[in-house]
Each structure stands twice: as structure tokens, then as C-alpha cells.
Amino acid sequence: MEELIAYILKFGSLNKQQIDLVASKVKQIELDKDEYFSEAGKIPRQVGFVLNGVVRGCYYNNKGEEITRCFISENNLAVDYANFETNTASAEYIQASTDCKLIVFSKQDWDELSHTIVGWDNIKNKMVQQCLYQKSRKSPVISQDATTRYLEFLENYPTLANRVALSHIASYLGVTQQSLSRIRKNIK
Incomplete structure (x- = not known):
């Protein structure tokens, strides 16, 4: 949990009560290697933060070949954010490349933080920009x-x-x- 809080605090400040609220909204999950965090054809329902392991964003091209678009390792967000935000089906998969531990927010809890914590949207937007930048910069x-x-x-x-x-x-x-x-x- 400390890793997630340290990550969030890089993008803005929160008081102890707000940090406790954020901590109360998450759960830790484990993914086995090759297990999917989110799948193409389905609406992404959670935002993940990689504690341990590596996930990858991938899709299938028009020839049916699997293409890896990005890798996401420890202390980074893992989410198909555009589809998560708009509640639309994804065209990509987020899959565990190794055994992984993630901290996840459900869509409901992620949205609830926006309504409860003043300034959360600003922090969230900076985190998402970082996430998108890392994905695009490294291709x-x-x-x-x-x-x-x-x-x-x-x-x-x-x-x-x-x-x-x-x-x-x-x-x-x-x-x-x-x-x-x-x-x-x-x-x-």
C-alpha cells in the first residue's frame, strides 16, 4: 500500500484522512502469468497499480497475430483508461506477463474518490497522463x-x-x- 500512496503523492498532496479513504477503496489481487486483467470485447471495470510483476497491453491485428503494445512494471498504473472512463468495450487485453500482485480500484470506488476528495481529479488526471505517456513513449x-x-x-x-x-x-x-x-x- 505504501508504494501506491507514494505514487499518488508524486502528483499532489493528500491529508491523512484522504489517504485513509483512498486506502479503504482498494483491494489487492494476484494474477497468475498469462491471466487477463482486462479483455478485449469487455468494458474495463478497474484501475490497477502494479505492486509486483509485469503486465502487458496487447491486441490481435487483422491477420490474427498477437501484438504487444506496451509493458507495465512495478509502481505504475495498468488500465485501458479511455474505455474505462467511457464505459466502452476495449479493443485490447491487459495480461500478466509474469505472476503479478496489483492493487485495484473498482470503477465505483475510483469515481467516488472524485466526488469525495477535493483535488482528486487533478491528481488522477496527472496519474493518467503519466500512464498514457509511458505507454506511447516506449513503443x-x-x-x-x-x-x-x-x-x-x-x-x-x-x-x-x-x-x-x-x-x-x-x-x-x-x-x-x-x-x-x-x-x-x-x-x-
Whole structure:
């Protein structure tokens, strides 16, 4: 819980009573590797904060190939926020890449904080902007060669190369697993 409160306080200040209220609105869940936090075709119903582990945002392209769009590791929000806010079905999955522990807010509790805590919307908006920025900033530039994309992946996600499946990294980079293995062998 301390990690979540420290994260929230990076974006604004709350008094003890407000912190206690936030803490009362969450529950901790565990996801097994490959389990879904939210699914395409369903309305996202919760905002997650990753305590331990890595989740990934992914979707299927028009050829039926699985594409990893982003990785979300410890001390970050995990949510398909646009669909969560508008109560619309998602086109993406958020899936555990490793065994995970998350703190989650239900939609009702997340909204209730906006109605109860003065300034929560400002804090929430800053957290969501950070979440969206991290997702967009770290996606690879397909015009770069594959080796450059992999090196940028290592720079952006220094702890993930040995934690998540190579197939997920390959799909994130837009290369085959065989190509990724060659790249990794060549840069060692």
C-alpha cells in the first residue's frame, strides 16, 4: 500500500484522512502469468497499480497475430483508461506477463474518490497522463532497424529482458522470435 500512496503523492498532496479513504477503496489481487486483467470485447471495470510483476497491453491485428503494445512494471498504473472512463468495450487485453500482485480500484470506488476528495481529479488526471505517456513513449519506431529497436527496448525496460517471454518482446519489436534470438546473440 505504501508504494501506491507514494505514487499518488508524486502528483499532489493528500491529508491523512484522504489517504485513509483512498486506502479503504482498494483491494489487492494476484494474477497468475498469462491471466487477463482486462479483455478485449469487455468494458474495463478497474484501475490497477502494479505492486509486483509485469503486465502487458496487447491486441490481435487483422491477420490474427498477437501484438504487444506496451509493458507495465512495478509502481505504475495498468488500465485501458479511455474505455474505462467511457464505459466502452476495449479493443485490447491487459495480461500478466509474469505472476503479478496489483492493487485495484473498482470503477465505483475510483469515481467516488472524485466526488469525495477535493483535488482528486487533478491528481488522477496527472496519474493518467503519466500512464498514457509511458505507454506511447516506449513503443518502438518501426522505421528503425530491429537491432536499434531492441537496444531501445533494453534502455526503456532495463529489467524486463529476462523477466518476460521472448515471444512478447519479439511481438513488441515487430520481429520474429528467431530474428530476436539472432539480435540478442549478436549484441552479447
